[in-house]
Amino acid sequence: MNKVLQGKTVVITAGPTYEDMDPVRFLGNRSSGRMGFAVAQAAADAGADTTLVAGPCQQECPTVTQRINVRSALEMREQVMLHIDDCDIFIGCAAVADYRPAETSETKIKKDGGDLTLRLIQNPDILAGVAALPNRPFTVGFAAETNDIEKHALRKLRNKNLHMIAANQVGNGRGFDCNDNALLLLYPDGRQQSLPCQAKCSLACRLVDEIAAEYKRLQQQHT
Numbered sequence: 741m742n743k744v745l746q747g748k749t750v751v752i753t754a755g756p757t758y759e760d761m762d763p764v765r766f767l768g769n770r771s772s773g774r775m776g777f778a779v780a781q782a783a784a785d786a787g788a789d790t791t792l793v794a795g796p797c798q799q800e801c802p803t804v805t806q807r808i809n810v811r812s813a814l815e816m817r818e819q820v821m822l823h824i825d826d827c828d829i830f831i832g833c834a835a836v837a838d839y840r841p842a843e844t845s846e847t848k849i850k851k852d853g854g855d856l857t858l859r860l861i862q863n864p865d866i867l868a869g870v871a872a873l874p875n876r877p878f879t880v881g882f883a884a885e886t887n888d889i890e891k892h893a894l895r896k897l898r899n900k901n902l903h904m905i906a907a908n909q910v911g912n913g914r915g916f917d918c919n920d921n922a923l924l925l926l927y928p929d930g931r932q933q934s935l936p937c938q939a940k941c942s943l944a945c946r947l948v949d950e951i952a953a954e955y956k957r958l959q960q961q962h963t
C-alpha cells in the first residue's frame with residue numbers, strides 16, 4: 741500500500757458503546773467494530789501514527805500505534821479528547837449510543853412485579869465535538885442508515901460540520917456484523933463518490949486513499 745498518510749496522526753473510533761444499567765445489564769448495539777478496525781489497519785498501513793479508541797468488540801486487533809479500550813460513550817469521548825490535540829485526521833467509525841440510562845444502579849435491578857420504565861438521557865456527540873474544536877482536524881464521519889441514505893448523511897455532514905461523510909446501508913443483513921460493505925462518500929461542496937460493495941478491508945483501503953487525497957487537496961488550498 742502507498743504510504744499516503746506517512747507522517748500524519750490519525751485518531752479513529754470503532755465498535756459499539758455499552759451503556760450500563762446495573763452491574764449485569766447494559767444497552768448496546770449491533771456494531772461488530774469490523775469496519776472501524778479495518779479503517780484503523782488501512783490508516784496504519786498507509787503510514788499514519790494511528791490511535792484506535794475502541795468500544796467492546798471481539799475483532800482481531802489491527803497493528804496500530806496504540807489501542808485504547810473503552811466501554812461507554814462518555815469514556816470514548818474522554819479518550820478521544822485526550823488524544824486529539826496533535827491529530828491531523830479524525831475518523832468517527834464507532835456506533836456511539838445516542839442515549840444512556842439516566843441512572844446506573846450499583847446493585848442488580850430487581851423485578852418488583854410491575855413494568856420497569858427506563859429513563860434515558862442523551863450522550864454527547866463525539867464527532868460533532870471534535871469538528872467544533874477551534875483547531876479541528878480533518879474530520880470524517882460515518883452515517884449508518886436504514887433508509888434515505890443520501891438525505892440523512894447530507895444532514896449529518898452539514899449539522900456536524902464535517903469535511904467528509906461515508907454513508908452506508910444497515911439493516912436486513914447489511915452493514916453491521918457482515919464482511920462486505922459499500923460506501924457513498926459525500927463532501928460539503930456537493931461532490932459524491934460511490935465505493936462499490938467489497939470486503940470491508942479493501943473498502944477501508946479505498947476510503948483511506950480518498951481521505952488522504954481530500955486532506956491533501958484542502959492543505960494545498962490553504963498554502
Ligand code: CTP
Pocket residue numbers: 753813832833834835836837838863864865866867868880881882883884885896
Ligand atoms: N457519533 C458520535 N457520537 C455520538 C453519535 C454519533 O461520534 N454520540 C458519530 C458516529 O461515530 C458517526 C456519526 O456520528 O461517525 C453518525 O452516527 P449515527 O449513529 O449514524 O448518527 P447520529 O448522529 O447518532 O444520528 P441518528 O442516530 O439520528 O441517525
